[in-house]
Amino acid sequence: MARDRKFSTEDLYHATKQILLEQGYDGFNFGLLAEKLNISRGAIYKYFDNREELIVHFMRHEMKIFLTDLKDVEQFPSFDEKLTFLLELIFKNPAVPRLIEIGQRLPIHENLKMKEDFFKLEDLRLKMYQQLQKFIDLGRQEKKLNPSVPDTLILGFIFQSIMIPNHFEIPQSKWVQSIKEILCHGILNHH
Amino acid sequence: MARDRKFSTEDLYHATKQILLEQGYDGFNFGLLAEKLNISRGAIYKYFDNREELIVHFMRHEMKIFLTDLKDVEQFPSFDEKLTFLLELIFKNPAVPRLIEIGQRLPIHENLKMKEDFFKLEDLRLKMYQQLQKFIDLGRQEKKLNPSVPDTLILGFIFQSIMIPNHFEIPQSKWVQSIKEILCHGILNHH
DNA sequence: GTCTAAAGTAACACAAGTGTCACTTTAGGT
DNA sequence: ACCTAAAGTGACACTTGTGTTACTTTAGAC
Structure with a gap:
């Protein structure tokens, strides 16, 4: 009943991710996005009312994928195994922390629809932190974690x-290994 | 021979710092700056040709102050004392790492004058890293640092x-103390 | 074939920031 | 008193991005 689409929502998200990571939140605009997809700027407004709405939806999309991967942390029984899995997951998704940070910059909107979208994103971030909290709790229970250090700082460092x-x-493998070393045992020589 | 100035360069830098820290690099503009100082936008162009030139000069100003403070690290003989001093210095100047990050966003300019200004800023950043490198070198020499971890990662973590x-x-003192704890000994329980 | 409705376009008015320039203001030297 | 030159102002032309709208294109139902 209508002509074929020149781009999918998936295409849109893919280009959005590229631009956000290359140019940051302020560098993102519909002109750039349209250019990247070889479409006119106006076409994007058929699917999203404005820039913020697109970014919120994109963030939710990214967050959902990450949360699905993160859920696998439950499969590992011990704290040590969970920690290894978690670090690998984060280094396989280096964009996620940056995107979360970019997400923090979204302005709080008056508009009801935008408020709901925003709340749903907040909810996903909360779910993520709850998943991570379970991991920390296990570490505390197993007496693996330094008791004088607050939970949020441990997650913050990670x-x-x-x-x-x-x-x-420095090559990725060496870099990740060293980060793990510092996270676990600090910069001081412990031998 | 001329009328009194309504604002000093120091005033300008102070307001610039506020805006950069509150609004970030992209949020900074001459309109906001002029408003904060109760002057007209045009007046700023009497002293700086453009936004980038102002920011580069401001960054150099900040960096010089920080480098002066940083130089005091030489007064402490041992690695442990230097580390304590360094962490305290950084937590007394929480804006510095953020400003350095913001400084990285300055675009590379064609203009010769801007290139020189930019180079001088790079030079200050280099001087800072050289100062820090001496600190790391001492730590290596005293066998205090984990030898499997690269220098840049140690500085990066700090x-x-x-x-x-x-x-x-979490209260500042507790927060700083915990950061020091993690930096030195990691998140794992080492007792 | 032609009608429809979604997909896409391009031009518009608007907003916010930039850098410039002719102008006004004013402290100090004469 | 008045001249000068630095300090400051405000209007201007320009640029870039926004969101809207009237328009064109096209796949499929009839």
Whole structure:
């Protein structure tokens, strides 16, 4: 009953991700997005009312995928195995912490529809932190974690570590291994 | 021979710092700056040709102050004392790592004058890293640092730790102490 | 074939920021 | 008193991005 679409929502999200990671939140605009997809800017407005709405929906999409992967952490029984899995997952998805940070920049909207969309995204972020909290709780229970350090700081360190710039281009495997080493035992020599 | 100035360069830098930290690089503009200082936008162009030039000069100003403070690290003989001083210095200047990050976003300019300004800023950043490298070298020499971990990652962890968001508003002293604990000994229980 | 409705386009008015320039203001030297 | 030159102003032309709208295109139902 209508002509074929020139681009799927999936295409849209893919290009959105590229632009957000390359140019940051402020660098993202519909002109760039349309250009990347070889469509006119106006076409995007057929599917999203504005830039914020598109970004919120995109963020939810990304978050859902990450949460599905994150759920597999439950399959590992011990804290150590969970930690290894978690670090690997984060380093397989280096965009996620950056996108979460970018997501924090979304302005709070008056509009009811936008408020709902925003709330759903908040809800996913909450679900993620609950999943991570279970992991921390197990670590506490197994007496594996330093009791003098707050939960949020442990999670903060894990998530922030992905954002340390690797200016000297140290190979990924060595880099991840070293991050794990510091996270677990610190920078001091413990031998 | 001329009328009095309504604002000093120091005033300009102070307002610039506020805006950059509140609104980020993209949120900064001459309109906002002029408003904050109760002057007209045009007046700023009497002292700086454009936004980038102002920001580069501001960054150099900030960096010089930080480098002066950082130089005091030399007064402490041992690695442990230097580390304590360094962490305290960073947590007394939480804006510095954020400003350095913002500084990275400055576009590379064609203009010769801007290129020079930019180079001078790069030079200051280099001086900072050289100062920090001496600190790391001492740590290596004293066999205090984990030898399997690269220098840049150690510095990265130290600088990145200031940017972990303290969402649950854990008191500053407890927060800093915990960061020091993780940096030195990791998240795992080592007792 | 032609009608329909979704898909896509391009031009519009608008908003916000940029850098410039002719102008006004004013402190100090004469 | 008045001239000068730096300090400051406000209007202008320009750029870039926004969201809307009237329009064209096209696949499929009839």
